[in-house]
Amino acid sequence: MPSRFAVSNIGLPAGDHTAMLPAVAAMGIAGIEVAPSRIWSTTGEGLSPGQVSAYRRHVEAAGLKVVGLHSLFFDHPELGLFKTETRSASLDFLAHLSAVCRDLGGRTLIWGGGRRRGAIEKTDALNEAIRFISELCRRIESHGTCICFEPLGPKDSDFINSGFEALHIAAAVDHPAFAVQLDAKALHENKEDTSAIFLAAKDRLTHFHANQPGLAVLDDGPVDHRKMGNLLREIGYEGYVSIEQRLLNEFDPLSDLRRSAAIAKECYA
Secondary structure (H helix, E strand, O other): OOOOEEEEHHHHOOOOOHHHHHHHHOOOEEEEEEEEHHOOOOOOOOOOOHHHHHHHHHHHOOOOOOEEOOOOOOOOOOOOOHOOOHHHHHHHHHHHHHHHHHHHHHEEEEEEOOOOOOOOHHHHHHHHHHHHHHHHHHHHHHHOOOEEEOOOOOOOOOOOOOOHHHHHHHHHHOOOOOEEEEHHHHHHHHOOOOOOHHHHOOOOOEEEEEOHHOOOOOOOOOOOOOHHHHHHHOOOOOOEEEEEOOOOOOOOOOOHHHHHHHHHHHHHH
């Protein structure tokens, strides 16, 4: 089965963009990856079940499905992996988002920002990440969701800059609620755009971001998406390829997404 395609809602206007969803489906897109703060002004406990179910209804009425969440901490910079004072609150927030993901009909929660280690030694940071994720997995295992650390380039994070680091944590946690995600621009920036990480992650890889530095249109940057598609095909990947592209033209947001959707189908199908 070829990969399925999704787009992130960061490429759509903030707030109510539901009228555009049928046009997204018409691009040959199957899913929406949700940045919660792109829809709701409150993403914590103040987010009501009614708001969640209403968005799901709009997505599914357009012939799409929610595949998962990303940009988890965008509106909560006080939370994160190494925020000792808010560790408990961070666990509570992620467990809450896991339930939101479940109720939207999604599965994956992609954790990118909110994990800078600063002065913490790398070994200590890895051990804390394993403890934190292990505790979180016990809390969300009944949701049917899974969380993934997103390997990022050195400009975006000082912790988990390699797919192999994410894979090491996944192997240590060894729980179905924690898996591996890969990101095209980070693979390029970290010089990991080779078969080695794809082969190593084959059995745990559950989500893939197709993107360019700056989250531009897929043909506007150094990432070789044809190569990425070949690497995914080599391992028989059947999950979602999600186009992570920011809103580039507020007057005509769909034209850029349409261009990237065509490139994604050409390179990854």
